[in-house]
Amino acid sequence: MKCPMETGESVDLLVPYAARKLDAGTLAALERHLEACSACREFADGQRAVWGALDVWEAAPVSSDFDRRLSERIAERVGWWELALRPLRPLMGWRVLPVAAAACAAILGAMLLERPSGPVRPAPVTAQVEAMQPDQVEHALDDLEMISQFDRSVRADSGSPRI
Amino acid sequence: MRERVKTDMSGAAVALDYDAQLMLRVKEGDGASFGVLLEKYRSSVVHFLYRMVQNQAVAEELAQEVFLRVYRSRTSYEPTAKFTTWLFRIATHLALNSIRDGKSERLQERLDKDSPDQPVRQVSDQRPSAEQSMVYEARLAEVRQAVAALPEKQRAAVLMHKYQEMEYSQIARALSCSESAVKSLLFRAYETLRARLAHMA
Numbered sequence A: 001m002k003c004p005m006e007t008g009e010s011v012d013l014l015v016p017y018a019a020r021k022l023d024a025g026t027l028a029a030l031e032r033h034l035e036a037c038s039a040c041r042e043f044a045d046g047q048r049a050v051w052g053a054l055d056v057w058e059a060a061p062v063s064s065d066f067d068r069r070l071s072e073r074i075a076e077r078v079g080w081w082e083l084a085l086r087p088l089r090p091l092m093g094w095r096v097l098p099v100a101a102a103a104c105a106a107i108l109g110a111m112l113l114e115r116p117s118g119p120v121r122p123a124p125v126t127a128q129v130e131a132m133q134p135d136q137v138e139h140a141l142d143d144l145e146m147i148s149q150f151d152r153s154v155r156a157d158s159g160s161p162r163i
Numbered sequence B: 001m002r003e004r005v006k007t008d009m010s011g012a013a014v015a016l017d018y019d020a021q022l023m024l025r026v027k028e029g030d031g032a033s034f035g036v037l038l039e040k041y042r043s044s045v046v047h048f049l050y051r052m053v054q055n056q057a058v059a060e061e062l063a064q065e066v067f068l069r070v071y072r073s074r075t076s077y078e079p080t081a082k083f084t085t086w087l088f089r090i091a092t093h094l095a096l097n098s099i100r101d102g103k104s105e106r107l108q109e110r111l112d113k114d115s116p117d118q119p120v121r122q123v124s125d126q127r128p129s130a131e132q133s134m135v136y137e138a139r140l141a142e143v144r145q146a147v148a149a150l151p152e153k154q155r156a157a158v159l160m161h162k163y164q165e166m167e168y169s170q171i172a173r174a175l176s177c178s179e180s181a182v183k184s185l186l187f188r189a190y191e192t193l194r195a196r197l198a199h200m201a
Helices: A010-018 A024-036 A038-055 A066-076 A080-091 A096-114 A134-157 B009-027 B031-053 B056-072 B083-101 B130-148 B152-162 B168-175 B179-200
Strands: none
Touching: A010 A024, A010 A038, A010 B179, A024 A038, A038 B130, A038 B152, A038 B179, A066 A134, A066 B031, A066 B056, A134 B031, B009 B031, B009 B083, B031 B056, B031 B083, B031 B152, B056 B083, B083 B152, B083 B168, B130 B152, B130 B179, B152 B168, B152 B179, B168 B179
């Protein structure tokens, strides 16, 4: 074996050696080389010491409420109109709602076009629904379904310590 | 070089398929699969971030953002890389930004050995003596300071290599650099750490 320090393979060979990640064949060849090469031996000993020193550093356990906080943060991203649609979830099929939303938007659009011209009045609250695209509605319901599934799994896991 | 290092390719392939399949299920709207991925990687992500920023509260906040981004990216997710590579790419990006933005400012000051951010050492059957505890705390403080003193990218590379056992190619993708650049980062990082920690053998 050529000297890894001379061939620039110290990261390829001596670092995995210290981490005990070399395959048996390479390990045997390197150990034969280490018997004769003091530079590589010094590197390997130092690397082993670093590896052992880093083992001292244990990470702290994760807070037990981590999942609950994440669930809340995900839920915060859901808009008010998505929440307003939540009660409709059991009544609507996956594919029915976008069609219904598109139909509502079309009807509202037609009503607005039919309206006689006059002084500009504030848009009715229902006009906000017009801006919602069918795919947005479906996406929102997907989100709600996912959050509720995730919430169930969080509740099932609650109380177990995080390591 | 690839053949010289022990690898469990079959295990890696299975892991890739399983995590990617889970993420694809999340993409299809399966919240329970998101919960499985969270359960599987929660600790590794928090621990990686904790060692990067050396503050437990900041690490957990960043980890929340990591999983939030995974959740929000589900619709555009494509399994082009290992799930863990993608996950740690997000985590590294957030950690580096946090460090640069100064969210984990006064890092060195927090390396006080009485810091509440330090984990409580778990001793199952024997309580360490006061002297053993002091030696442990001193060694831990030395390790933390040595790692904190590394340049950010070197630090991230070492933490992914040592604690997450990621391959050079994965680290390269997570850090958006070449594999040879990762080897160079690791060489320099370990050289610095050897100079500071070799006496701990």
